[in-house]
Amino acid sequence: MANSGKNISSAVIKRLPRYFRYLGALKARNITRISSKELSEQMMVTASQIRQDLNNFGGFGQQGYGYNVDNLYTEIGKILGLDKRNDMIIVGAGNLGQALANYQSFNEDYGYKVMALFDVNPKLIGISVRGVKVLDTDELENFIKTHGIKIAALTIPKDQAPAIAKKMAEWGIKGFWNFAPIDLHLPDNVTVENVHLAESLMTLTYNVHNREEQEQEQ
Amino acid sequence: MANSGKNISSAVIKRLPRYFRYLGALKARNITRISSKELSEQMMVTASQIRQDLNNFGGFGQQGYGYNVDNLYTEIGKILGLDKRNDMIIVGAGNLGQALANYQSFNEDYGYKVMALFDVNPKLIGISVRGVKVLDTDELENFIKTHGIKIAALTIPKDQAPAIAKKMAEWGIKGFWNFAPIDLHLPDNVTVENVHLAESLMTLTYNVHNREEQEQEQ
DNA sequence: TAGATTGTTAATCGATTAACAATC
DNA sequence: TAGATTGTTAATCGATTAACAATC
Numbered sequence: 188m189a190n191s192g193k194n195i196s197s198a199v200i201k202r203l204p205r206y207f208r209y210l211g212a213l214k215a216r217n218i219t220r221i222s223s224k225e226l227s228e229q230m231m232v233t234a235s236q237i238r239q240d241l242n243n244f245g246g247f248g249q250q251g252y253g254y255n256v257d258n259l260y261t262e263i264g265k266i267l268g269l270d271k272r273n274d275m276i277i278v279g280a281g282n283l284g285q286a287l288a289n290y291q292s293f294n295e296d297y298g299y300k301v302m303a304l305f306d307v308n309p310k311l312i313g314i315s316v317r318g319v320k321v322l323d324t325d326e327l328e329n330f331i332k333t334h335g336i337k338i339a340a341l342t343i344p345k346d347q348a349p350a351i352a353k354k355m356a357e358w359g360i361k362g363f364w365n366f367a368p369i370d371l372h373l374p375d376n377v378t379v380e381n382v383h384l385a386e387s388l389m390t391l392t393y394n395v396h397n398r399e400e401q402e403q404e405q
Numbered sequence: 406m407a408n409s410g411k412n413i414s415s416a417v418i419k420r421l422p423r424y425f426r427y428l429g430a431l432k433a434r435n436i437t438r439i440s441s442k443e444l445s446e447q448m449m450v451t452a453s454q455i456r457q458d459l460n461n462f463g464g465f466g467q468q469g470y471g472y473n474v475d476n477l478y479t480e481i482g483k484i485l486g487l488d489k490r491n492d493m494i495i496v497g498a499g500n501l502g503q504a505l506a507n508y509q510s511f512n513e514d515y516g517y518k519v520m521a522l523f524d525v526n527p528k529l530i531g532i533s534v535r536g537v538k539v540l541d542t543d544e545l546e547n548f549i550k551t552h553g554i555k556i557a558a559l560t561i562p563k564d565q566a567p568a569i570a571k572k573m574a575e576w577g578i579k580g581f582w583n584f585a586p587i588d589l590h591l592p593d594n595v596t597v598e599n600v601h602l603a604e605s606l607m608t609l610t611y612n613v614h615n616r617e618e619q620e621q622e623q
Numbered sequence: 624t625a626g627a628t629t630g631t632t633a634a635t636c637g638a639t640t641a642a643c644a645a646t647c
Numbered sequence: 648t649a650g651a652t653t654g655t656t657a658a659t660c661g662a663t664t665a666a667c668a669a670t671c
Contacts, residue, residue, distance in 0.1 A: 208604070249670090380605055
């Protein structure tokens, strides 16, 4: 187990993939060691924060030396569960669902495997996206159970999302990557990661208009 | 001006679109008033937080009554800049770019207008996505300048993103909705809203594996 | 060994929550 | 008016940063 049951704050967890990304880039440049100070300058965070964050999971560094890039990359990958089998399905084979299925990087770089897409639209059922079949939503229960799927992307209209998510949780889904613009209420042992695109765009809009105003004030 | 130059924390800003969404839902149900307490129960946040957040921008409520749903919806929309003209372009007309262009809701519900997509791929240049043309990236400078575009979604490979974003900022883009898995470094008057899908998926994976572990411990 | 840098404790800062007087 | 609920101040909580002894 990566951490001994200690509860890590979600602020820390959300930063881990970014560390992972920077370490991957360092690795690609054949850099073998890095200090928290150097990394902090690249990432524009404090060195303290990096050391604090990492030490939630154990001491990965060495005094006087810093961190071994390769090792730290692997360790953070383990913490994130990327060493485990991460089969997933995509429910909703519309534009967004297909775009996710097409995004190679999840598979090639991080080992996620899209096992199937699902849709109710007869025009979509049967087609393949990057070699992955679109199945009828009727087959969801069977597929989740027989393949032991734990992770599902939800790219369906918001009206349908809560009901189908509830069912899917009963069938065994433990993590929803939710793109529907609605909040899902599910049992405690199920986790939801929201990607609320419209909300993200709105915060951008706020900042765009607000920085303009600030400039005008000066 | 929505706020008199006061600097609002980004934690607050990121919550506004969610308030906006819940108020929109209440409006759709013809509910005319709501107290911070009722809203807090629906949204699963504290009533204190709602009142604190809103009072950064002025007193929208009335003692003994609560908030007028319609009015508060409109006011938050104004704060977010949704009353202003929000023309945007999408740079990168691959799967994700097209999926964004196809997402009606930005336009119909919130008034964003996708003016054009851009790509370097000759197979894509000239096609239309939901009535919006895909143009050659060569035309970017001219298009941004003549249409006064401020907002751009970046859905291009990460290697190309930093260079093109730099150029686009010079040409007038003030806000990037960045889907490329890389951090953009741009002048202070330019704002970047990142949608790092892979990172979001990784935090989900962490939580999925971690809650399993917690259950096993019990 | 001396220098560098971690791991970790202590201090600070900011965000959230509680409380309540103001007032509709 | 009495009851309800805001706006806002004060208290608490948690997250970030600073500092430094430990140690490679």
